[in-house]
Amino acid sequence: MAWWDELSLGIKVTKDAAAIAIDPSPGAPFFTVAGGYVRLTGLLGYCTVAPALANNCQFTLEPDAVGGAITVLSLVLDINGQTEGDLLTITGDPGVAMVGGHVARQQMMAANPAGVILSPGVIGFIATAVQGTYRWILWYKPIDDVATVTVI
Amino acid sequence: MAWWDDLDLGIKVDRPAEAFAIVGTPGDPYFTIAGGVVLLTGLIGIITEAPGGAQTLSFELSPTVVAGADVVLCTPTNIVAATLGDVITISGAPGDALINTHLASNLMMEDAPNGVALAPGILGLVATAAVGTARWVLWYKPADTGATVVVA
Numbered sequence: 116m117a118w119w120d121e122l123s124l125g126i127k128v129t130k131d132a133a134a135i136a137i138d139p140s141p142g143a144p145f146f147t148v149a150g151g152y153v154r155l156t157g158l159l160g161y162c163t164v165a166p167a168l169a170n171n172c173q174f175t176l177e178p179d180a181v182g183g184a185i186t187v188l189s190l191v192l193d194i195n196g197q198t199e200g201d202l203l204t205i206t207g208d209p210g211v212a213m214v215g216g217h218v219a220r221q222q223m224m225a226a227n228p229a230g231v232i233l234s235p236g237v238i239g240f241i242a243t244a245v246q247g248t249y250r251w252i253l254w255y256k257p258i259d260d261v262a263t264v265t266v267i
Numbered sequence: 268m269a270w271w272d273d274l275d276l277g278i279k280v281d282r283p284a285e286a287f288a289i290v291g292t293p294g295d296p297y298f299t300i301a302g303g304v305v306l307l308t309g310l311i312g313i314i315t316e317a318p319g320g321a322q323t324l325s326f327e328l329s330p331t332v333v334a335g336a337d338v339v340l341c342t343p344t345n346i347v348a349a350t351l352g353d354v355i356t357i358s359g360a361p362g363d364a365l366i367n368t369h370l371a372s373n374l375m376m377e378d379a380p381n382g383v384a385l386a387p388g389i390l391g392l393v394a395t396a397a398v399g400t401a402r403w404v405l406w407y408k409p410a411d412t413g414a415t416v417v418v419a
Contacts, residue, residue: 122273123274123408124273124408159410199333200332200386217336218336219335219336219338219386220338220340220361220383220384222359222361222379222383222384223381223382252410
C-alpha cells in the first residue's frame, strides 16, 4: 500500500453504467474485496436511466470465509422516483436504508465517515426489478497492506 | 486530477465579496459544477458588510440534467445578527439550517466530513433581501475524473 492510498477517501474504483438486474440475496456481484480487510469510505451510484417502477435495492457483503454470514451494508430502498442525474448512496450504518430520492446531492457516509470494515468477499447488489441503470463509484482504504477492491 | 487535489479538503475556489441580491429558488448562481460528480468538502461565507436587517439565506443545487430537481443543501437562516468578519457555513445535512449567528468561528461540515456528493449543476444562493455583503470559499474533490467547480 502506497502512502497516497491513505489520502482523502482512499482508492477509487469505478463500475460502468449497467442496467439493474433482478438478484436476490446476496445480490449481483459488483465488487470483490480480496487480500485482506478494507475500510469502505464511500459508495455512490449515479442514475443514468431512471427506474419507472418499484425496485427495492440493497447492498450486501458475502464473505469468502467458510461459515461467513452474508451481511447487509444498508437496509432496502425503493429507488423508484430517481431520474437521470440523481445520486444513490449508503450512510455506512447497516441499520439504515440506502439513501436515494429525486435528488442530485447526497451526504457521503454520514453515519460512518471513518469507513465500514469489510472482510474479503463480494459486495453484492440486491434488486427486485429490472428497473434503472446506474454507474457506481466506490472508495476504500486497505487495512491489510495488500487488500484490494476491484470491480466485477 | 493531481494527487494533491485529494489532500486536506481538496481544491479551493474563492468567490470575491459581493452584495447579496434578492433571488428566489434556485438562487443566484454562485458556483458551477461541470464534468462530473464532485464531493463538496467545505463552504464558508465571510461577512464583509453586516446586513443590518433581516436577510434569510440558503443554498440550492440546480442540476444540469433536464429531469433533475432543484435540491437544498441546507434550510434557510436569517443572518440578521451577523457583522463584519462573522462566518457562515453549512453542516452538510440538507435538513439543517445554514449556520450563522454573531460568530467568527464555525464547525466545518460537521454532518458530512466525507463531503456531500453533488451532480453537475449550479450552486445557487437564495436570498430574501438586498442587504449585506460576503465573500465565499468553497472546497471540493472531484469524484469523477475531470469534474470541476468554478465561480459562476
